[in-house]
Amino acid sequence: MEIFSYSFMQNAIFVSVFISILCPCIGIFxxxxxxxxxxxxxxxASLAGVTIGLLTGQNPILGxxxxxxxxxxxxxxxxxxxKKHTDLILSIVLSLSVGTAITIISSGxxxxxxxxxxxxxxxxxxxxxxxxxxxxxAISVLTLILLYHQMIYIAYDEEAAKVAGVRVRLINYVFSxxxxxxxxxxIRIVGVLVLxxxxxxxxxxxxxxxKGFKTTLIFSIIFSVVxxxxxxxxxxxxxxxxxxxxxxxxxxxxxSVLLGKKLYGSVRAARSR
Numbered sequence: 001m002e003i004f005s006y007s008f009m010q011n012a013i014f015v016s017v018f019i020s021i022l023c024p025c026i027g028i029f030x031x032x033x034x035x036x037x038x039x040x041x042x043x044x045a046s047l048a049g050v051t052i053g054l055l056t057g058q059n060p061i062l063g064x065x066x067x068x069x070x071x072x073x074x075x076x077x078x079x080x081x082x083k084k085h086t087d088l089i090l091s092i093v094l095s096l097s098v099g100t101a102i103t104i105i106s107s108g109x110x111x112x113x114x115x116x117x118x119x120x121x122x123x124x125x126x127x128x129x130x131x132x133x134x135x136x137x138a139i140s141v142l143t144l145i146l147l148y149h150q151m152i153y154i155a156y157d158e159e160a161a162k163v164a165g166v167r168v169r170l171i172n173y174v175f176s177x178x179x180x181x182x183x184x185x186x187i188r189i190v191g192v193l194v195l196x197x198x199x200x201x202x203x204x205x206x207x208x209x210x211k212g213f214k215t216t217l218i219f220s221i222i223f224s225v226v227x228x229x230x231x232x233x234x235x236x237x238x239x240x241x242x243x244x245x246x247x248x249x250x251x252x253x254x255x256s257v258l259l260g261k262k263l264y265g266s267v268r269a270a271r272s273r
Contacts, residue, residue: 019185041090043192049063049065054111071180153166198246205250206220
């Protein structure tokens with residue numbers, strides 16, 4: 001196909017593969033812990049990191065990773081002070097992030113366009129970005145493998161994990177950095193505004209199958225690959241931003257699975273009569 005002959009599409013496909021694996025691996029733990037909105041908050045925090053990176057002449061993905069990691073650690077730190085009001089923590093971090101981004105963008109000192117990071121663009125993925133994404137993804141996946149059992153324990157019962165001797169607070173800080181990594185990896189293709197959909201929607205779709213943890217994780221990755229690849233290729237032909245269209249595809253796949261599940265349930269009920 002002609003589309004594969006373009007270097008920017010080759011770069012986009014390369015990045016998309018890592019996004020479709022990394023995001024659900026992080027997202028499944030966020031969803032199980034009912035922390036989906038943290039992903040959304042940190043997605044917006046990444047825009048501030050991007051603007052800081054562009055302002056200082058550094059790689060914007062690196063800027064997004066550093067600032068989002070700081071915000072993730074800040075959320076974990078503030079949990080000690082707002083134990084019963086998690087929503088307030090997210091409001092504080094969101095205000096800090098959005099305020100920083102808007103201030104820098106409106107200052108007129110930003111000699112680069114940040115719009116591609118807000119909506120996603122397959123044209124802006126450079127070789128340097130690919131190297132950054134490869135490094136961040138490799139470190140994140142390796143860390144997930146090493147902390148796999150502890151993170152499952154924490155996801156299902158944080159208090160029991162503390163009693164069992166799991167270093168919950170330390171692992172929560174590490175997990176915040178992993179979320180930041182997943183977000184900064186995805187920001188080029190998906191964009192800030194709909195990035196949280198790639199973290200939570202494939203997991204939400206896989207959960208409808210009502211299988212065990214490992215099976216749910218595998219199907220989350222499968223749905224993620226389907227979502228982002230369909231979004232990437234169709235958005236190219238429609239000439240629209242891949243981020244927004246990928247979010248629409250994710251919702252469409254979720255609705256399809258829900259309808260299929262309901263239809264399957266109706267057929268089984270009819271047969272059992």
